Amino acid sequence: IILIAIDFIKIPKYNRMQRFCITLLCVLNTYFAQAEDGYKLWLRYEPVLNQQLSSQYKEITKAIYFxxxxxxxxVAKAEVQNGLPKLLSIPVSISKDINKASLVICTIDKLPASIKNQLTSNLEDQPNGxxxxxxxxxxxVVVAPKSIGVLYGTFHLLRLMQSDESINNLNIIxxxxxxxxxxxxxxxxxxxxERGYAGFSLWNWHKLPEVIDQRYIDYARANASIGINGTVxxxxxxxxxxxxxxxxxxxKAIADAFRPYGLKVYLxxxxxxxxxxxxxxxxxPLNKDVAAWWExxxxxxxxxxxxxxxxxxxxxxxGQPGPQNFGRTHxxxxxxxxxxxxxxxxxxxWRAFVYSEHDPADRAKQxxxxxxxxxGQFAENVLIQVKNGAIDFQPREPFHPMFGAMPQTPLMMEFQITQEYLGFSTHLVFLPKLFEETLQADTHRKGPNSTVAKVIDGSLHSKRISGIAGVSNIGTNINWTGHPFAQANWYGFGRLAWDPNMGSKEIAKEWLKATFSSDPDFVNPMxxxxxxxxxxxxxxxxxxGLHHIMDANHHYGPGPWIKNMPRPDWTSVYYHKADKEGIGFNRSSTGSNxxxxYAPELAKVFNxxxxxxxxxLLWFHHLPxxxxxxxxxxLWDNIGITYQEGVNEVREMTTTWEQMSPFVDHERHQLVKSLLSIQLNEAIWWKNACMSYFKQFSELPFPAEMEKPDKSLEYYMSLKFPFAPGIKPKWD
Known part of the structure; x- marks a missing residue:
């Protein structure tokens, strides 16, 4: 309709066919200019549509001193020069005179006394960054004692603009x-x-050190924007x-590329x-020659x-070698x-993810x-990296009992951003909610409000050094993470690593605004x-409380029937223990104990x-x-009803996403729509397979609220996926 209407507008020097072609090209150019592949992540810097805020931003950034x-x-300067013209559709104007600039971005030592004296803090005693x-x-002014703080502050300011937040009268420390x-x-x-669902590794070792892929720089920039400061x-x-x-x-070549972004490398x-x-x-480790070799x-x-x-x-x-191979300790x-x-x-x-095939009682305790x-026996520059739960990155686990139980040792959180047990890169799962649940759990180790967050940030036991790690979901896929919404898990991890007390809903809104649209009609429902x-x-x-009932090895799809594995704790039946009497793992005082x-206050609850x-419930108890x-x-009815609720909620997610099409470019909207279709089919698969399997033991009818399986248990057990992505490599 637009083409036909514009076609009748007379444009001098062009005949009707030429006018039609020009109009068609304009429309196609507009369409493809709006197409997005997700590569830009949350750093899209789309134009600010709120005219009042746009005017405010322009006034404050009309003359910038760097x-x-x-x-x-x-790098900070380049980010402003890249971001502001896109956000405000104006060029960046640089001022050489700090006193005449409307926006000052520099280290504190560059400030004249007239400005420095008005800072509420000089941050000299605060952490780097x-x-x-x-x-x-x-x-x-955006200032910091060190340049990496200036870079983080620059990203923060741009994030406020992306989120349609006022930048008048700011006082952010x-x-x-x-x-x-x-x-x-x-x-x-x-x-x-391993456990990667977004293509191959970013690191092209064959071409290094000579070839530094632009993607390395873009990766470092994305990490700096959310405060991540290290990469293993x-x-x-x-x-x-x-x-x-x-x-x-x-x-070294990678480290050199990362250094301007404050990103250290580890191996x-x-x-x-x-x-x-x-x-x-x-x-x-106690052999002098071995110690000398490492030195x-x-x-x-x-x-x-x-x-x-x-x-x-x-x-x-x-199977990984360690000091116990030589009769020594961790x-x-x-x-x-x-x-x-x-x-x-x-x-x-030093990772605490250890469990021995020689201790069959309860892997969760090991x-x-x-x-x-x-x-208290570890050196001062050792951190013990502990998974959020005691088994292995399950969709839900209670927090690991080690948190708070080692007051003399820095414990470092290990979250899994990649969705090994949560549908790979085909399911939409906002993991910051899981991270928040763990971080805000109360260990009770030093009375109420002894949260896991306080353990890992070092404040509970006054630790000199603190750490948090996330197992990456990043690969060579054009959108980095395979699923457009899996980017939110990388983003959310970074924000919680900076401040483990940040709310997951605040993170969700930030990411949605930067990645898609700041329109409230989009942000609120999404x-x-x-x-x-x-x-x-x-x-x-x-x-x-069911756990570890995924299929074996690749962990793709349901497999509650898995039992013939080299080790019992690699099977599903080890964890759910379903029989005619009931289901669940008894970890109470009458079971594995x-x-x-856990602290006595929690032990009493969990027992x-x-x-x-x-x-x-079924994490801690075997119940009829x-x-x-x-x-x-x-219990039987509740299991079936809950499975059905999960399926119904994926349908609701699909409906909500359909309604978001006016706010999202066609390409990403269609991709997410297709992935939600996979998620719905697999949610139904999970429900049908698990309930069909457990019915053998309960010998009870499915609850009326649950849609009945349309295939036999034998069918579900026959499904094989030998080439599911992310399987462990076979080499030693």
């Missing part, structure tokens, strides 16, 4: 609550990614080759490296990369590496049993959808099925199918 002096300040955004008279804010890449040297480049199932001279040179250290690449006949290796690395972060180590877990191994790194201010991050007795999405997935996968690893929250819940329905 500090200079190092590559990080240059702290910054101030403050209105002083007619000027807005920001400091990161956690020191080490890391992404853990489970990337292999052959560019496969390689898989925790480590390959010793990464510690050889050629790979250290390649790592995973294979504990047996002295034997595999060092020519030694042992890797015993020389540290010197070699720091000669090339002076700001190298340190080593992440997976030891004596799932403390022996970690402290030996820590001594090698200490002269260079490097850290050792990390606590192996590490808590060594509290933020509600994001916040509820994690609970939806729990409902259709593992309701009421895993509840005793009583009536007091245990319903969402964790006829057991009545608070709604006076049986």
């Amino acid at each position: 500090g200079d002096g190092d590559p990080t300040l240059d 702290s910054y101030i955004i403050k209105t002083i008279g007619k000027q807005l 920001e400091s990161p609550k956690i020191d080490l804010r890391l992404l853990n890449h489970w990337d292999n040297l052959d560019r496969t990614v 480049l390689t898989n925790v199932n480590a390959n010793a080759l990464v510690l050889t001279a050629p790979y250290i040179k390649k790592t 995973t250290a294979r504990f047996s490296a002295p034997m595999e690449i060092g020519g030694l006949d042992t890797a015993d 020389e290796k540290a010197k070699e690395i720091y000669k090339e990369i002076p700001d190298f972060g340190g080593f992440l180590v997976k030891a004596n877990s799932e 403390a022996d191994g970690a402290n030996m590496l820590a001594k090698a790194l200490k002269p260079f201010n490097g850290v050792v991050i 990390a606590y049993s192996e590490f808590v007795p060594f509290d 933020s509600e959808l994001l916040i509820s999405s994690r609970e939806t997935v729990v409902k259709y996968m593992t309701p009421l 895993a509840t005793a690893q 009583d099925p009536k007091a245990t929250p319903s969402e964790l 199918w006829s057991y009545k819940l608070e709604n006076d329905r049986t």
Whole structure:
């Protein structure tokens, strides 16, 4: 209709056909200009449509003074020069005179006394990366003691503009609550990614060190925008080759590219490296030759990369070598590496994800049993990295009992951003809600309000160093994460790493505004959808505390029937223990007594099925199918009803997304719509497969509220997926 109407508008010098073609080209250009592939992430800098705010932004940014002096300040300047013209459709005007500038972006030492004296804090005693955004008279200043703080503050200011927030009369003082804010890449040297669902690894080791892909720079920029300050480049199932001279040179090239963005590099250290690449006949941490080898290796690395972060180590877990192979302890191994790194201010991050095939009682107890007795015996530059729950990144777990139980040792949180157990990159799941649930859980270790967040930020036990890590969901896919909404999990992790007390709903709104639209008619319903999405997935996968009932190896789809595996704790039946008597894992005082690893206040709650929250009921208790819940329905009925609720909620998500089409470009809208179709089909698959399997034991009819399975249990058990993405590599 638009084409026909415009066609009749007379344009001098052009005939009707020429006018039609010009109009068609204009419309097509507009259409494709709006098409998006997701590569820009949350840094799109779309024009501000609110005219009042746009005028305010233009007034404040009409003349900008930039500090200079190092590559990080240059990056901050480039970000403003890139962002403002897109947001405001005006060029950036640079002022050489700081006193005449309307916006000042620099380090504090560059400020004249007239401005500096009006700062409420100089931040000298605050963590690295702290910054101030403050209105002083007619000027807005973005300042920090160090250049990385200036960069973080610059991104913060641009985020306010992207979110349609007023920047009049600001007085923002920001400091990161956690020191080490890391992404853990489970990337292999052959560019496969363990538990990766967004393509191959970003790191093209074959072309390094000569070729620095622009994607490395864009990756570093995205991380800096949310305050992430470190990257572990390689898989925790480590390959010793990464510690050889050629790979250290390649790592140096990445480190050099990342440095202006405040992003340090770390590597995973294979504990047996002295034997595999060092020519030694042992890797015993108490052997002098082994210790000397690691000390020389540290010197070699720091000669090339002076700001190298340190080593992440997976030891004596799932076949990985470690100090126990030589009759030594985790403390022996970690402290030996820590001594090698200490002269260079490097850290050792030692993973607590350990469980032995020789201890069949309860896998959930093993990390606590192996590490808590060594509290206070680790070197000061060692952090113990603990998964959020005691099993393995399940859709829901209670917080790990180690949090708060090692007051003399820094414990570092490990979240999984990649969705290994939550539908890969085909399901929409807003993980910051899961992260928030864990962080705000109360350990009761030092009385009420002894939250997990306070453990990992170091404030509960006055720790010198603190850390948090997220297992990356990033790959070579054009939109970085496979699912457009999986970007929110990377973003949300970064925001919570900066401030673990931030609310997930605030994060959702920030991300939605920057990534799609700031229109309230879009942001409000979509933020509600994001916040509820994690609970939806729990409902259709593992309701009421069920866990680890995914199919084997690849963890794709339901597999509650899995039982014939090399180890019992790799099976599903080990965890749900369904039989004719009932279902669930008894971890109470009458069972494995895993509840005793929590503070007494929590143990008392978890030991009583009536007091245990319903969402964790089957995590801690094996209960009869006829057991009545608070709604006076049986356990069996509640399981089936909850599975159905999950399916229904995916349908509601699909309906909501359909209504969002006016606010979203066609390409991304269609992609998410297609992915929601997959999610719905798989939610139904989960419901049908699990309920059909458990019905064998309950011998009860499906609840009336539940849609009945349309295929047999034998059909669901016959499904095989040998090429599901993200499977562990076969090489050793």
